[in-house]
Amino acid sequence: MSIQLLSGNEACALGALKAGVRFFAGYPITPSTEIAEMMSEELPKLGGIFIQMEDEIASICAMVGASAAGMKAMTATSGPGFSLMQEGIGYAIMTEVPCVIVNVQRGGPATGLPTKVAQADVMAARWGTHGDHPIVALAPWSVMESFTLTVKAIEISERLRLPVLILSDEIIGHMREVVSIPESVAIHERKKPTKSKDEYLHYHDETNFDAPFAHFGEGFRIHISGLTHRQDGFPTNDPKVIKWKMDRLRNKTDLNRDWLHFDEHLDLDAETVIVSYGSSARAALEAKNEFEKNGSKKIGFLRLITLWPFHYMKVAELLQNTKRVVVVEMNQGQMTREIARAVRRDVQVIDVNRYDGELITPAEVLEKL
Amino acid sequence: MRKEIRLAGTGGQGLILAGVILAEAAGVYEGKKVIQTQSYGPEARGGASKTDVIISDQEILYPKARNVDILVCLSQKSCDSYLHDLVEDGVAIYDNFYVKNCASNHCFGLPLSVKTRGKFNREIFMNIVLLGALSEITKITQLDSLKKAIQSHVPAATLENNLQALDLGVEVVKSTH
Structure with a gap:
């Protein structure tokens, strides 16, 4: 335990680092920038990767790639950056790649109020990306909870292979409180495939929770596509398979409602x-x-x-x-x-x-x- | 014990850092409950800037100051805007170069910027000078706690000057009042 005066944003970055996040791709934006700043200082020391991309679209795409290759990935943004990430969030949902997106909410729409607080992205978090889809969003109310919920968000994201949003806001992100941060937290490790390389299906529906996850470069045949796909990841137009895929996505949150609910x-x-x-x-x-x-x-x-x-x-x-x-x-x-x-x-x-x-x-x- | 402190002025004067140092001194080194928040504009310099620090023996829920016990003003505008939030027996400390008008029961007009310029040839350390003055007038935190907090927040090369700035703040109060 170490007793420190931290901001919500710093606590969020610390939570990510302790929970095993080793990849951060982002584009700085007030009031979320301190998260990127801290990740850029700490990740290289841990053998991780920090990359400042040209914009938020590229940032979320880089995260999906890094996560599919086996790294726990996170980004942080606000208002306009969150809007730009929406297509990529949908891509991560469809391809079932875990990642955590922190949205430190500011006033909108558009560039709105960079330094001022709002909680107006609640519906953008739910329905910002097009199409029917599940999503998880957690809202911290303190500096300590910015830490604990980031750790939780990473676990949920990894277990469900689903993007998880942290809906912080300018007050929580910039507010400082004295907190005691644990030395370490439980790190969720992805399960390795049990099937042979010939038999492995990236979207096998044996289980949709803690599913085995082969990474790029491990020798398994993986096809990742934003097109609606079969269990092997290749596109399909078969109505039965389309419905299977859509139900599979919905069940990630529908069947885990109790596990996902905190109040x-x-x-x-x-x-x-x-x-x-x-x-x-x-x-x-x-x-x-x-x-x-x-x-x-x-x-x-x-x-x-x-x-x-x-x-x-x-x-x-x-x-x-x-x-x-x-x-x-x-x-x-x-x-x-x-x-x-x-x-x-x-x-x-x-x-x-x-x-x-x-x-x-x-x-x-x-x-x- | 519950005290609400507001440091207000212009962006670039280092008020938010002063608020962070004050909160860390009371919270980390004296074991009090603290919350520090801030409000500033999109500009890097200029524009209104303020920070609220609440120090209490009990859990603090609402993070913004509502009944300000101690107000520090480094611009006339901040004095005009926030003086009405000061409680009746609250203390107002202001820089008498930047603030010409401050009508409150307990006002301390101090030559913070003038003395800072006199000693360091620039105003960059004024935020720490004001912490020294604040501590001397209100005894809200001990000087030692502030010194420890300063150490963890300023670049090593400027530490000596910052510690001198803290002492200068104490002297300014002693020599003026």
């Missing part, structure tokens, strides 16, 4: 429950505490750590005794609509939004309680 909750038997995530959850919990100081009435609190896949059944269960839900987020109501879809129809859903580049305040939440 933190308090006093959910209260009439009113505040739901929030990331940096705005800090204002939300502060508001709960301040409200309860002035009376005996309790306010519930639910912090979503996993944003995607959104676990509708679980959220419905957590909010089953609730009469009023107050959703606190820094966008124009992106997660509010998902919450409204999850709860009973007679539950009142109120949103507290802010999208002017400033962190939402506890006072703004208190007004709605």
